[in-house]
Amino acid sequence: MRWLSLSLLAALLAAPAAAQPDGTALYGQHCAACHGAERLGGRGPALLPESMGRLRPAAAAEVIAKGRPATQMPGFASQLSGSEIEALAAHLFRPAPAGLRWDAAEIETSRQVLVPPEQLPARPVFDADPLNLFLVVETGDHHVTVLDGDRFVPIRRFPTRPALHGGPKFSADGRFTYLMSRDGWVTKYDLYSLQPVAEVRAGINSRNVALSSDGRFVAVANYLPRSLVLLNAGDLSVKRVIPAVGLRGGTTSRVSAVYDARPRRSFVVAMKDTPEVWEVSYDDDAPPVYTGLVHNHEKGMAEGLAASAGLFALRRIAVEEPLDDFMFDPAYRNLLGSAREGGRAVVVNLTVGRPVAEVPLEGLPHLGSGITWMEGGRRLMATPNLKRPEVDVIDMADWSIAARIPTDGPGFFLRSHERTPYAWTDSMMGAPGARDTIQVIDKRSMQVVRRLRPAPGRTAAHVEFTRDGRHALVSVWEDDGAVVVYDTETFEEVTRLPMRRPSGKYNVFNKIALSEGTSH
Structure with a gap:
């Protein structure tokens, strides 16, 4: 018996260690059909660290095991072991694929015009005040309810892409609204006929959209890829993709947000990783502005680099640290911006193009x-x-x-x-x-x-x-x-x-x- 026990022990020591679950293979088997082979999304949302917000691996594992109520996400606890679920959750938090591209060609390929303009009705198909409607974003099951703001009764409830973010933007007449998901899908929805009319994927992980005051352009702020995308508001076709490259050493940046500055006829853009604020004009006759500044130590002043003018002229304003959240005064002459850990806010005067005050x-x-x-x-x-x-x-x-x-x-x-x-x-x-x-x-x-x-x-x-x-x-x-x-x-x-x-x-x-x- 002693000899047998020693033999068994020797055999156990010689045996290879139990294979660890392969998160990549598990993803391909169970997830790729809905979320895409590269985790970029499909019928389901993108599964990249940038796309999952505050979700952590432990919480992701719980979703994999139990599913998500009121969505098409099933639970896998009956099919996968605990270690397999943990391996799959860890796989989701791996960095995005190297060399990931989502440029004008990829954006244009994703675009769909769902209803041609000539097929849209001239008047609303309901009898409520079209200017006193509410859009209620229901994140629990990825829907939006169109609510009559006088009688407080729903007019229509429709499904959306998962994780809408940044708030809808409305055309000047209130007829169209533009919705954006974290996965970068931009949907144009007609509030008169209560139906989506166009859709495009402008990024892989996006933060918000802005609509120009003249109704011509939609701007999309992207974390991934690091870019500002400009679309034609009519059919959501690509107008321009601007890589978010900073002045200092060519550092790239995530784009935190983009806002319309109506009196200035421009988009104002917040950068997450570089200490500058962008202003992108949508005025066809915009005067020349400098695309960058450099400090001339001999003259003790900042001098302009190459100038641009006209539509989408880009102006950069240098600040001490990135300002990833801000608001404007009513005249849009000043913005008050803050950094995540700064303990202060900075007032940037857009007329003179520099910070002018600090607020504790x-x-x-x-x-x-x-x-x-x-x-x-x-x-x-x-x-x-x-x-x-x-x-x-x-x-x-x-x-x-x-x-x-x-x-x-x-x-x-x-x-x-x-x-x-x-x-x-x-x-x-x-x-x-x-x-x-x-x-x-x-x-x-x-x-x-x-x-x-x-x-x-x-x-x-x-x-x-x-x-x-x-x-x-x-x-x-x-x-x-x-x-x-x-x-x-x-x-x-x-x-x-x-x-x-x-x-x-x-x-x-x-x-x-x-x-x-x-x-x-």
Whole structure:
């Protein structure tokens, strides 16, 4: 028996180690049909580190095992072992394939015109006010609900590409909206006939879109590939692809966001990795601007490099550190921008093309959700903070702090309207006990005067106002959530509509009219 045991031990020691699961092979077998052989997406979304946001391998493994409710993603726990699921999840977080290209040719190949313009109706196919519609993005099952903003009844609910982001953009007449997914799909949707009319994939991982004020161009900010893409707004055909290459050593950058600056007839672009802000003109007669600056030490000044003019003339503004989030003053002369860990915001004057002031904002302001209003002859700007339980109010005359308003927890969205003296903000970034609360701030006294809990114990988020400012819509941000409608004078609940994890709600009129109470 002793000899047999030793022989068995020797055999075990000589045997090769158990093979580790091959994540690449598992992906090809179980995932490639929906998500693409290169993880670039197909019927399902792209599965690249840049595309999965805050999702971590452990959470990805749970999705692989259990699936995702209300989507076509099945669970694989009955087919794969725990180690196989872990290997597959790890494979998803490998870097994007080397030499990945998504340039004009690839973009154009993806483009589809679904409904020719001549087949579209002249008037809406419904009897609601087309300018008081809301688009409600339901992230729980990747749908958008078109909501009548007068009667608060859904008009149409339609499926979208997964993970819409950055907010829809509307044409000047409110007829068309442009939606963008994290996977870079841009969809043009006709709100009169309630159907998508064109679609294109402008990137592999995209951040947001902007629509030029003249309705001619759509700009797409990409993380992957690192580029700014300009499309014709009519049929979404490619107009230009601009690689995001910085001035200093040719460093490439992810593009954090792109915004339309209506009075300037330009797109303003935020860079994630290089310390500069871009302005890209869509004026056919734009005067010459310099494509770059270099410091001349003998003269002690910055000098221009090669100049460009006309359509898509590119102007670069140097800053000390990348500004990946910002908002504008109403005249679009200044932008207030912040870096992720900077502890301050920088005021960049777009007229002179340089920073002109700093503002101490240490709570990681969410400037993309900032608002402005007039009070006592002063133009005030306010922003929530992602890391501090306060709303910061800034006097735009001298960029000083006018007030710091305590809230129950750090917030993400701040909204108001010209016809109400109140601003509404959430605490959705705070502790569980605070996330269910909407705080109503009096813009005159700059004090919290009311607290609303649409669903106690459940996350409340993203307020948006109706066209006339008489009602405010709040999201209960849960898979079995709701949109709750409040009277903005009495703060009483008017109605609630069940929704699947409703996120942003976007009012057509407030967006195209550049309401001072909402983001642009």
